[in-house]
């Protein structure tokens with residue numbers, strides 16, 4: 001509520017047009033669109049509140065309820081995405097891609113292939129809900145159907161949340177302020193507990209701990225990524241999470257993926273990292289711009305994952321020794 005009091009009337013009514021009706025029902029019209037809501041309410045005289053039959057506090061309470069109803073109505077209007085389907089197009093040579101692949105919520109798919117083979121292009125096709133209108137000729141279905149064109153070009157509705165290597169914060173805010181801002185803009189109740197949960201989860205993912213009071217600019221690369229992953233898992237309404245290369249990220253990859261699965265996301269990640277690739281249920285092998293093969297992770301591969309993680313930990317330990325100036329003559 002505090003954040004909304006600091007917003008300008010003009011911005012608020014543009015963001016939530018029904019607000020004008022809410023205030024006029026109380027007989028209030030605001031003339032100065034550049035003034036904040038808080039200042040405008042302060043200008044209302046005692047008599048006006050008396051005429052309305054409520055005080056400032058009660059008016060704000062009603063406003064809060066009204067905004068929540070708008071938010072819920074908006075959420076209801078969004079189709080609940082249970083799955084997406086990729087219908088093949090063609091590779092770079094024009095050879096048809098014989099694929100019809102449905103991805104459901106709570107699943108992880110990895111995308112592997114040589115540099116320049118078309119991994120990012122596949123992620124972009126999903127993000128833009130391609131309709132045979134991208135270089136690959138692919139088509140994306142949402143819940144088995146052609147997505148509504150309005151949805152496709154909507155600025156508010158995002159099918160996809162992107163997590164990428166570049167997550168450096170330049171904002172002058174603490175971790176808590178940043179997460180609060182996100183949670184508040186989504187008008188979610190019980191903000192304090194939610195914000196605390198997100199920061200606690202992010203700490204479980206990051207190697208080195210940070211607190212709610214840590215400035216964003218003081219976070220390491222791994223800590224920033226951990227925060228963004230937890231923030232996306234809890235607060236993003238996008239059903240699909242696309243991850244482009246998060247190896248060497250200084251985060252607990254297994255916990256990060258299982259958090260996204262718990263939050264029922266459809267996870268797709270382009271990766272060269274064997275550990276991440278094998279954590280997925282299936283992997284798409286991209287070759288010459290097309291989906292060349294779909295491999296389901298085998299039981300044997302899952303067993304090997306344990307050994308791969310042991311190798312990885314050994315490499316990590318070597319890195320730590322190297323950093324502290326040791327000679328690496330003994331392994």
Ligand SMILES: Nc1ncnc2c1ncn2[C@@H]1O[C@H](COP(=O)(O)OP(=O)(O)OP(=O)(O)O)[C@@H](O)[C@H]1O
Nearest residue numbers: 090091092114115116117118119120121135136289
């Ligand atoms: N089926 C296709 N038909 C035509 N062009 C394609 C096709 N698939 C991918 N491309 C184009 O090939 C180029 C390389 O693709 P992309 O960047 O997706 O590769 P990548 O596998 O992500 O590479 P890297 O591993 O280096 O990030 C891009 O310009 C992309 O638009």
